[in-house]
Amino acid sequence: MTGLVFFFIACISFGSATVLTDIEAVSLEALPGFEAILQVERDQPVQIKVALKIRNNGNANIPPPIKPLENNFAFRLDVVSKNEGSSVQSWQVSSSDDTVTSLNINQVKTVTLGCTINISSAQCSKQLEICGCIKSERINVPLKSGRRMLKSSFTDSNEENDIICMPLSCKSVPGAEGDPHFLVYGSLSKLPLCFDIIGRAGEELILLNDTKAGWSVSAHVLDDRYFHAVSVRSANNVVMITTDKVVNTSLTWGNFGGYVMGNIHLSMGKSKDEKSMMVTTGKSSRTMVVRVNLAKHFDKREHLDIHIEEHDEMDEYIGGILGEAKKNYLGSENSVQFDQPYGAVFIKEKYFPAKLATRGGSRCWLVAPSQALYPFKVRDFIQY
Numbered sequence: 504m505t506g507l508v509f510f511f512i513a514c515i516s517f518g519s520a521t522v523l524t525d526i527e528a529v530s531l532e533a534l535p536g537f538e539a540i541l542q543v544e545r546d547q548p549v550q551i552k553v554a555l556k557i558r559n560n561g562n563a564n565i566p567p568p569i570k571p572l573e574n575n576f577a578f579r580l581d582v583v584s585k586n587e588g589s590s591v592q593s594w595q596v597s598s599s600d601d602t603v604t605s606l607n608i609n610q611v612k613t614v615t616l617g618c619t620i621n622i623s624s625a626q627c628s629k630q631l632e633i634c635g636c637i638k639s640e641r642i643n644v645p646l647k648s649g650r651r652m653l654k655s656s657f658t659d660s661n662e663e664n665d666i667i668c669m670p671l672s673c674k675s676v677p678g679a680e681g682d683p684h685f686l687v688y689g690s691l692s693k694l695p696l697c698f699d700i701i702g703r704a705g706e707e708l709i710l711l712n713d714t715k716a717g718w719s720v721s722a723h724v725l726d727d728r729y730f731h732a733v734s735v736r737s738a739n740n741v742v743m744i745t746t747d748k749v750v751n752t753s754l755t756w757g758n759f760g761g762y763v764m765g766n767i768h769l770s771m772g773k774s775k776d777e778k779s780m781m782v783t784t785g786k787s788s789r790t791m792v793v794r795v796n797l798a799k800h801f802d803k804r805e806h807l808d809i810h811i812e813e814h815d816e817m818d819e820y821i822g823g824i825l826g827e828a829k830k831n832y833l834g835s836e837n838s839v840q841f842d843q844p845y846g847a848v849f850i851k852e853k854y855f856p857a858k859l860a861t862r863g864g865s866r867c868w869l870v871a872p873s874q875a876l877y878p879f880k881v882r883d884f885i886q887y
């Protein structure tokens with residue numbers, strides 16, 4: 504019922520009208536080709552298309568609209584969280600194939616409705632419903648006196664049946680949450696820089712390398728755009744960690760212990776709640792420490808989260824996505840208005856607009872990968 508309460512606050516109609524009747528939203532159905540399963544990609548708008556059946560239950564016909572009105576009906580659509588009754592996007596005005604339609608006593612008509620709604624992945628995991636509502640068209644008519652009068656096509660004697668809902672299943676598509684996001688701390692800026700690289704299946708991205716010390720860390724992307732393997736290479740050795748095990752060793756996730764492969768050292772974390780392992784290589788100021796965590800995303804698929812510790816040397820021998828982005832991230836500026844979520848970041852010798860965002864639980868300045876990596880491109884970091 505809370506959904507209804509919300510609805511009346513948001514979509515109430517009033518104004519002067521001549522016709523008093525009761526219009527009912529009778530049923531809501533998915534249109535062919537739209538099976539009421541929303542495929543949601545992070546921050547991407549989704550299109551909704553439904554068929555709404557309406558009926559005139561009252562004692563008066565609704566004739567074609569009388570000027571200055573051009574329509575009889577206004578339709579709205581929203582996605583509502585079923586148990587919380589909360590709106591996902593406060594009743595979007597929906598386009599309809601027939602807003603003009605006249606409706607006589609007891610007449611039934613079906614109209615198709617469409618709108619675009621932004622649903623976040625967090626909202627997507629809740630129990631959702633699509634709701635449609637029908638109201639009289641209303642417009643503000645300016646009077647000669649300078650005042651305005653609200654005109655509507657009819658007055659509805661019963662508003663409780665103006666809304667109708669149907670279940671909706673929402674599915675986060677691969678990549679929705681997990682496009683590898685990168686967080687890089689600069690030396691001068693308080694907030695880190697962040698960017699999302701949409702990797703393609705099979706790609707191996709060079710995350711950080713040190714050509715003087717002779718090591719590199721790279722990550723492998725699978726079809727769900729998450730990292731599924733990490734490789735640490737030194738001059739003579741390579742260690743590859745997958746979501747199952749450490750390749751060519753007896754180490755698997757959950758069996759504690761250490762392992763040494765040439766100058767690469769591995770140790771499994773001992774925490775019961777968190778499956779993690781540390782890999783280290785390199786000497787003194789050119790030491791590299793990476794922590795790899797086994798994590799789960801949608802459909803309970805596993806992936807790897809990778810954290811590379813702050814590196815002491817940031818010179819010309821350091822490369823990779825994290826190395827280049829960190830070396831070139833020289834500062835940031837807030838927007839002039841403090842309440843604005845926009846700012847600018849200074850990368851190499853250029854300013855780029857940035858947006859405040861949250862990645863991996865940290866506030867950060869979000870930019871496009873081509874900006875974070877300027878003057879390089881993502882393809883410069885793909886290992887072949």
Ligand SMILES: *[C@@H]1O[C@H](CO)[C@@H](O)[C@H](O)[C@H]1NC(C)=O
Pocket residue numbers: 546547548592620621
């Ligand atoms: C939905 O998100 C897009 C950006 O992806 C934005 O341009 C648009 O204004 C949003 N729509 C609403 C109704 O918030």
Ligand SMILES: *[C@@H]1O[C@H](CO)[C@@H](O)[C@H](O)[C@H]1NC(C)=O
Pocket residue numbers: 741742743750751
């Ligand atoms: C695992 O061992 C095989 C056979 O010796 C070798 O070809 C492969 O490169 C090794 N892989 C890793 C990641 O060490």
Ligand SMILES: *[C@@H]1O[C@H](CO)[C@@H](O)[C@H](O)[C@H]1NC(C)=O
Pocket residue numbers: 709712713714718719821822823824827883884
């Ligand atoms: C190190 O990273 C750079 C990209 O910054 C790449 O061009 C280079 O091939 C990498 N070298 C090694 C040895 O991994």
